[in-house]
Amino acid sequence: MDDRQRYDRATAHLEPPFAVLDLAALHANATAMTRRAHGKPIRVASKSIRSRPVLTRILDMDGFTGIMAFTLPEALWLVSTGLRDVLVAYPTADRTALAQLAADPRAAREITITIDRPEHLDFIESAVSGVRDRHELRICLDIDAGYLALGGRFRAGALRSPVREADQAADLAADTAKRPGLRLTGLMAYEAQIAGVGDDPPGRSALTPAIRWMQSLSRRELVMRRGRIVQAVRQVTDLEFVNGGGTGSIGSTTREKAVTEIAAGSGFFHPRLFDFYRDFTGRPAALFALPVVRRPAPGTVTVLGGGYVASGPPGPHRLPQPYLPPGLRYAPDEGAGEVQTPLTGQAAEDLRVGDRVWFRHAKAGELCERFATLHLIEGDKVVEEVPTYRGEGRTFL
Missing domain, CATH: 3.20.20.10 (Alanine racemase)
Known part of the structure; x- marks a missing residue:
């Protein structure tokens, strides 16, 4: 079972958008x-x-x-x-x-x-x-x-x-x-x-x-x-x-x-942003899922929300990465939007309304400012739900 199947199975009972921690x-x-x-x-x-x-x-x-x-x-x-x-x-x-x-x-x-x-x-x-x-x-x-x-x-x-x-x-x-x-x-x-x-x-x-x-x-x-x-x-x-x-x-x-x-x-x-070091590699652990809500054109799907841009000098590398399924990319004229995000690529042909697209944030903790809960995954099951700072009513910055 690949990661996408595992995450989809673990969170089948949840309605996106939501965030998980592997x-x-x-x-x-x-x-x-x-x-x-x-x-x-x-x-x-x-x-x-x-x-x-x-x-x-x-x-x-x-x-x-x-x-x-x-x-x-x-x-x-x-x-x-x-x-x-x-x-x-x-x-x-x-x-x-x-x-x-x-x-x-x-x-x-x-x-x-x-x-x-x-x-x-x-x-x-x-x-x-x-x-x-x-x-x-x-x-x-x-x-x-x-x-x-x-x-x-x-x-x-x-x-x-x-x-x-x-x-x-x-x-x-x-x-x-x-x-x-x-x-x-x-x-x-x-x-x-x-x-x-x-x-x-x-x-x-x-x-x-x-x-x-x-x-x-x-x-x-x-x-x-x-x-x-x-x-x-x-x-x-x-x-x-x-x-x-x-x-x-x-x-x-x-x-x-x-x-x-x-x-x-x-x-x-x-x-x-931490994919680009020679001396170490890591495993993506924190992800968020957005639902496909439109298919506006062949080879294109639109997901709900997605404009979770990271702090720092502006540029494409500060956008979330469409991660699973692989092969998706942003529509050049829209990017990651406040209320909708169009995605193109071969993988879009197989996506239907209601399917999930899994994203990685460019940075780490800023993801938790968008979600009140992290769903903790072991294998293909959610084993615990824990609050973020936001979920405990705390927004310090």
């Missing part, structure tokens, strides 16, 4: 990730999961410890439900959430918030100044892991922290250490130009050598610079963790002595 694929991907990490713990990026029961399921597997959250309200909620060790990987300007954090002893113990400039420290102190019996807050320093060349005229990597050199990091660590009620406990640096950029892109053969060359240079530069930064900060204060990497760079980041843990999330679901 548990065998999820476990295979998780096992491959821990193998690449070579013993270093992996912190699970919640933005790529966005389902509390699935997060718990992953954290119960060997090799995974802690959560990397994307907002402080999300972290507060996760901790209130019993989850632990949550790093909020992005600075917050939420005064209410900061006050809640400082007033809650358990949350203050389990949550670490991120800063990258003195202004963040000033903001935090202002936000919690009115809290009685306030608890010490755990702070993580975010470092710029981007690659610069040509005297800074060329840059690869996400625009995140302004802190790039060891002396800058040490100065900010010293500033943090002088402020009562704040304690620097961690350091993070996300090499997006390696972890989030596939080195085997489709249809871009002319760019492939340049991408690989840039990533090779960036790895060499970062291992030295990150090492110097960590050493400089450790002269100021003890660090409980140094976080680095992402799904696409687990194998290289884990080799750095300065890094104590890896962050990863997309690898569990293995969305479309």
